[in-house]
Amino acid sequence: MIYDIRHITRFDYQGSVRFARCNLRLQPIDWPGQELLDYKLVISPSGRTFPARAEAGLAHVMRLVVEDPVKFLSIESISRIAVDRPAPVPSADDPTLAEVAAAARVSRDPSAAGPAAYLFPSPRIPLDRDIGEWCAADLQPDRPVLEAGMALAQRIRREFQFDTEATLIDTSPHEAFVKRAGVCQDLAQIMITGLRTAGLPAAYASGYIRTIPPPGKTRLVGADATHAWVLLWCGARIGWVGLDPTNGIWMANDHIIMAIGRDYGDIAPIDGIVLGAGAQKLDVSVDVAPEVEEVAA
Amino acid sequence: MATLTATTLLDPSIHARRWIADYCAKRRAGDVLCDAGESVAWTAMFEEIATVAGDDLGQARERVQHHADDIGTGFSIPGDTEERPWPLSPVPLLIDSAEWAHISAGVVQRAELLEHVVADLYGDAKLVEKGLIPAALTAGSPYYLRPMAGLQPPGDHHLYFVAFDLGRGPTGEWRVLADHLRAPAGAGYALENRLAISRAFGGLQTKLNIERHAPFFAAFRDGLAAACRRSEPRIGLLTPGRYSISYAEQAHLARYLGFLFVEGADLAALEDKLYVRTIGGLKRIDAIWHRIDPRFLDPLALDSHSQIGVPGLVDVMAAGNTVVANAPGAGVPESAAFAAFLPRICARETGRDLILPNIATWWCGQERARASVIEDLDNLLIGPAFGVQPLGLDSLNPVPGAEITGAARARLLADIALRPQDYVGQEIVRLSTMPVVTEAGLVPRPFTLRVFAARGADGQWTVMPGGFARIGAAPDVRASVMGEGTWSADVAIHGPEPVDAVSLLPPADTVHIRRNPGTLPSRVADNFFWLGRYLERGEALLNIIRVMLGNSIDADAGGALGPETIGRLVGLVINGGGATKPASLKRTDLMQFVRTALESEETHSVRAINRLARGIGKGSRDRLAADFVRLLDAPYPTRGGMLDRTGSLQRRYAALAGLSAEHMGRTAAWRFHDLGRRIERALTMARAVPTFGMAGTGTDDLSTLLDLADSQISYRQRYLTGIARVPVVDLVALDPGNPRSLAYQIERIVEHLRALPVLGDDGMEEDQQAQANTLLAGVLTANAARLSEPTLKQAERRLYGLSDAIARRYFLQGAEPLRAAGMTLA
Numbered sequence A: 001m002i003y004d005i006r007h008i009t010r011f012d013y014q015g016s017v018r019f020a021r022c023n024l025r026l027q028p029i030d031w032p033g034q035e036l037l038d039y040k041l042v043i044s045p046s047g048r049t050f051p052a053r054a055e056a057g058l059a060h061v062m063r064l065v066v067e068d069p070v071k072f073l074s075i076e077s078i079s080r081i082a083v084d085r086p087a088p089v090p091s092a093d094d095p096t097l098a099e100v101a102a103a104a105r106v107s108r109d110p111s112a113a114g115p116a117a118y119l120f121p122s123p124r125i126p127l128d129r130d131i132g133e134w135c136a137a138d139l140q141p142d143r144p145v146l147e148a149g150m151a152l153a154q155r156i157r158r159e160f161q162f163d164t165e166a167t168l169i170d171t172s173p174h175e176a177f178v179k180r181a182g183v184c185q186d187l188a189q190i191m192i193t194g195l196r197t198a199g200l201p202a203a204y205a206s207g208y209i210r211t212i213p214p215p216g217k218t219r220l221v222g223a224d225a226t227h228a229w230v231l232l233w234c235g236a237r238i239g240w241v242g243l244d245p246t247n248g249i250w251m252a253n254d255h256i257i258m259a260i261g262r263d264y265g266d267i268a269p270i271d272g273i274v275l276g277a278g279a280q281k282l283d284v285s286v287d288v289a290p291e292v293e294e295v296a297a
Numbered sequence B: 001m002a003t004l005t006a007t008t009l010l011d012p013s014i015h016a017r018r019w020i021a022d023y024c025a026k027r028r029a030g031d032v033l034c035d036a037g038e039s040v041a042w043t044a045m046f047e048e049i050a051t052v053a054g055d056d057l058g059q060a061r062e063r064v065q066h067h068a069d070d071i072g073t074g075f076s077i078p079g080d081t082e083e084r085p086w087p088l089s090p091v092p093l094l095i096d097s098a099e100w101a102h103i104s105a106g107v108v109q110r111a112e113l114l115e116h117v118v119a120d121l122y123g124d125a126k127l128v129e130k131g132l133i134p135a136a137l138t139a140g141s142p143y144y145l146r147p148m149a150g151l152q153p154p155g156d157h158h159l160y161f162v163a164f165d166l167g168r169g170p171t172g173e174w175r176v177l178a179d180h181l182r183a184p185a186g187a188g189y190a191l192e193n194r195l196a197i198s199r200a201f202g203g204l205q206t207k208l209n210i211e212r213h214a215p216f217f218a219a220f221r222d223g224l225a226a227a228c229r230r231s232e233p234r235i236g237l238l239t240p241g242r243y244s245i246s247y248a249e250q251a252h253l254a255r256y257l258g259f260l261f262v263e264g265a266d267l268a269a270l271e272d273k274l275y276v277r278t279i280g281g282l283k284r285i286d287a288i289w290h291r292i293d294p295r296f297l298d299p300l301a302l303d304s305h306s307q308i309g310v311p312g313l314v315d316v317m318a319a320g321n322t323v324v325a326n327a328p329g330a331g332v333p334e335s336a337a338f339a340a341f342l343p344r345i346c347a348r349e350t351g352r353d354l355i356l357p358n359i360a361t362w363w364c365g366q367e368r369a370r371a372s373v374i375e376d377l378d379n380l381l382i383g384p385a386f387g388v389q390p391l392g393l394d395s396l397n398p399v400p401g402a403e404i405t406g407a408a409r410a411r412l413l414a415d416i417a418l419r420p421q422d423y424v425g426q427e428i429v430r431l432s433t434m435p436v437v438t439e440a441g442l443v444p445r446p447f448t449l450r451v452f453a454a455r456g457a458d459g460q461w462t463v464m465p466g467g468f469a470r471i472g473a474a475p476d477v478r479a480s481v482m483g484e485g486t487w488s489a490d491v492a493i494h495g496p497e498p499v500d501a502v503s504l505l506p507p508a509d510t511v512h513i514r515r516n517p518g519t520l521p522s523r524v525a526d527n528f529f530w531l532g533r534y535l536e537r538g539e540a541l542l543n544i545i546r547v548m549l550g551n552s553i554d555a556d557a558g559g560a561l562g563p564e565t566i567g568r569l570v571g572l573v574i575n576g577g578g579a580t581k582p583a584s585l586k587r588t589d590l591m592q593f594v595r596t597a598l599e600s601e602e603t604h605s606v607r608a609i610n611r612l613a614r615g616i617g618k619g620s621r622d623r624l625a626a627d628f629v630r631l632l633d634a635p636y637p638t639r640g641g642m643l644d645r646t647g648s649l650q651r652r653y654a655a656l657a658g659l660s661a662e663h664m665g666r667t668a669a670w671r672f673h674d675l676g677r678r679i680e681r682a683l684t685m686a687r688a689v690p691t692f693g694m695a696g697t698g699t700d701d702l703s704t705l706l707d708l709a710d711s712q713i714s715y716r717q718r719y720l721t722g723i724a725r726v727p728v729v730d731l732v733a734l735d736p737g738n739p740r741s742l743a744y745q746i747e748r749i750v751e752h753l754r755a756l757p758v759l760g761d762d763g764m765e766e767d768q769q770a771q772a773n774t775l776l777a778g779v780l781t782a783n784a785a786r787l788s789e790p791t792l793k794q795a796e797r798r799l800y801g802l803s804d805a806i807a808r809r810y811f812l813q814g815a816e817p818l819r820a821a822g823m824t825l826a
Helices: A097-105 A129-136 A145-159 A173-179 A184-197 A292-296 B002-025 B040-053 B057-075 B097-122 B135-139 B187-200 B204-208 B214-227 B247-257 B313-318 B336-340 B342-350 B367-375 B406-418 B522-553 B563-575 B587-599 B606-618 B626-633 B642-662 B668-692 B699-708 B712-718 B725-734 B742-755 B767-781 B789-810
Strands: A002-017 A019-024 A034-044 A048-051 A062-066 A070-083 A202-209 A227-233 A240-244 A255-261 A270-275 A280-290 B093-096 B161-168 B174-180 B235-239 B260-263 B267-270 B273-278 B281-284 B287-290 B323-325 B361-363 B381-384 B423-426 B433-438 B441-455 B461-463 B468-471 B487-494 B822-824
Touching: A002 A202, A002 A270, A019 A070, A062 A070, A070 A255, A097 A145, A129 A173, A129 A184, A145 A184, A145 A227, A145 A240, A173 A184, A184 A202, A184 A227, A202 A240, A202 A280, A227 A255, A240 A255, B002 B040, B002 B441, B040 B057, B040 B093, B040 B204, B057 B187, B057 B433, B093 B097, B097 B161, B097 B174, B097 B342, B097 B441, B097 B461, B097 B487, B187 B204, B187 B247, B187 B441, B187 B468, B187 B487, B204 B487, B214 B235, B214 B247, B214 B287, B214 B323, B214 B441, B214 B461, B235 B247, B247 B260, B267 B313, B273 B313, B273 B522, B336 B342, B336 B361, B336 B423, B361 B367, B367 B406, B367 B423, B433 B468, B433 B487, B441 B487, B522 B563, B522 B587, B522 B606, B522 B642, B522 B668, B522 B699, B522 B789, B563 B587, B563 B668, B563 B699, B587 B606, B587 B642, B606 B626, B626 B642, B642 B668, B668 B699, B668 B725, B668 B742, B668 B789, B699 B712, B699 B725, B712 B725, B725 B742, B742 B767, B742 B789, B767 B789
Parallel strands: B093 B487, B235 B260, B235 B287, B287 B323
Antiparallel strands: A002 A070, A002 A280, A019 A062, A019 A270, A034 A070, A048 A062, A202 A227, A202 A255, A227 A240, B161 B174, B161 B441, B267 B273, B273 B281, B361 B423, B381 B423, B433 B441, B441 B461, B441 B468, B468 B487
16 A cells, blocks of 8 residues: 655744744654655745754654744645555464563663663653553453453543543643543553553554545544554564554554654654744644555555 | 960860760771771871860861851852751761772772763663663663764763762671762762861861862863863853752852853754853853753753753764763663672673672562562562652662561562562662761761762873762661761861872963953843842832931921922832832821832832842852852841831942942953943933922922932032032033943943944944944933933933843843743644
């Protein structure tokens, strides 16, 4: 499947921005099952971009410097990406949760793609006893990892309300857990909390899912914005597997990863500092279209 | 006479021996004083105390505390609760040079080893590859900063200044309790303690051949300079700001080391170089020694929530242009869990054992270690592996496993089963004691020792001889319960050889004479300017209050001012925001009005202005003289009636004005301070002259105007005929020979602006200079007889405009990030 993705972020400032310096983590990374074919970044009215030093993280980081005063800033990220990612098939032979946890603890892979970094609480996803206990019902240590992971993702899908009004960007996992409601970010954070509290390595993935459902299928939740889900490390043989608790499904051909981090703070699509601005208004639009021929086929 | 002398000489020795004998008669095992036996050094030290304080240890304690407080006011923040975190004990910790050589070798070895480890973790990660440490040990540390991976730090080192906490066990062996690598604090306290002790007991230094601290700091400064690319580097000490607990210590160190004391907003990373914003434009910074949580050093590359860092700093490091001591991310080995691996890393990588062992530690992330910790739980401490509280513990500090029972233990074991990587087991360390003076005389208390090491110009480590000791409040000698300690003590390394008197001052012939003392950051200029304005504003308001109190309220009817004049004074106070309109001009209402203007919490009263000035003073204390700070920080007077309080405040303000006029170096900072004063004083006159000096005003008004301008005497000397309007107006507004006149202030303003740096080299005047010149031309060509209210109102507006122009040109205005946090979740 080949996708054309157009992700536009527009800031309108009340006052004039005299200087801005930002990180853009918009270009999708290469990752098993997906390949970036073409990429373009368009900044208007003006701005200088340059690649940040390779930060050894699982994100492409561009720095954006705006030196001339501007009243608005529009950042358009255009990708063409090929995805070929079959959904995992759980088996009774999969390693157990206890085996996965033990393997992660002794891992000799210190890179950002290794499991070690995702074993621990991170600034936005602390360990939480309540969430841990709730998730533990699906996470018996002797259960095969894929089966357990999907069971948890689907229980979150069933028992939590998808509600864009319930939470804000800085809502803690605990607060969303108490409300049993939130958006993709909240549900992913709750699932990661549960997995980590059980001693498992779990990462936060941000990216896109296809906007237009294949014929006969329902439209997926989260398609009109960027999406977030969970990556679970399942031992050296299986490696990382994606779980989408918002939709209760595996990460497969409908998901496109933009970046992977311990939590949102590592991989916010845009962050940085702005000097001299008053209030800002933000508009985001995302369009994820399968290539026309593919849809026809 | 002879007998008397003999007794005096003998007494100290008798006291000293008795103190030691009494102390050691009741001793337990493991005390530094008693273990030293018949130590010549300890005896000599107590003799010195007895020489100064007689048989009264309490007096010795007070004496030392007095000196410490006195030094402290020079650089600590009175009124803050954290003024002196640890009161100073009069009894220094003595360590002989042979024992110190051992400690020192251990400190150097450890610093080198940790540099090796940190360089590896952020470099090729060979230690993980070889299996000497699991990847989780690094990843679990909140001090690990992944964006620093692969970055070769400028100067090729991650560590330049480190501190370790050491404990001395009951049998005299030293071990390392904690590593401080991120932003080690406390070197300033060591300096301060030494200074206080040498002032109190001047004979100690030479009696015991105590090693001095100055060469250590010189080595650190040279080491940092040597790491820079430019040969005469500019080095900054980056502080989190005046609300930081150790701000005073930082200010003191900056001054002592000759580093520029800067905050994040003072710095700018542009085109891969770091600059400080100064009144002369942007100036390169070659190295910073930071005292900030490293995560907050760069909101762009590290934590985007940081409001105190420098966006782009890590890019500047990556370009090799600024040395950052210590490199962000260097704190990884501070984790308790790391101690479990360090002995083996040392042995395998260097072929030698650690000279100073760690606390014996077991990281539960390893299967065998976990099993043995659980088996031996009752004999160990159990604590967080990474300084993050795990779900199974109620504390961030290690606790004895034996004290965790019942449901708490079940919970702990359940969480260890799931997340063993969050826990360490540690041996229970017992500490030696040292003598400390309490109400009950000399008593033994457990202590820890913080030692410091710095990288010198040759890249090798130098250890500060001494450091500072922290002493526990209770006799319990378990290290885990001592906490931060209650007292501090100087640590003196003594030996048989006399010590050279080295100070931080370099030999005279190696220093270029420089009359312009360096760089003035824009923020400091801003502070000095507003300090001047507030002090002058307070003085002017006090002047009005004194005129009202002295001539109208308390004086008899004959000396009282007429109601119109009183009304005008009231108007002047109201315009300045000092108080709101009184109910009437009757005595009681006026008294209330004046009290409000003097000390209300709700208005721009003298008291409120005083507080603003004090706040600003705190932010620039590295550049203010100790006497100035002392006056500024003096408590608000509470004695006597309002007239007494007013008088006392006026004397204080006059002293501050005197200090700034006569004692401040004629630096750019002083110019900004004086500019602030001149602009404020000019504003006062531009308001007072149209109020009291226009046609139709009476003798009371003119006399008041002379009072407010402090010009009664000048007037009488010049004019014998009595008070007349035009001569009064000329004297207070236009006479450039009267230092209180409007014209005089503007002349000084023009002079200052001419002397301050300009940005262009085209010789054109800058905006603030042009505006000042316009004002000057106005007063020089004015005529007292025709000076009108609109002209003076215009001058007032122009003074405000000038103040804004100065701020635009020289201060930071708007350079602070308004939003540093993540901007969006798209």
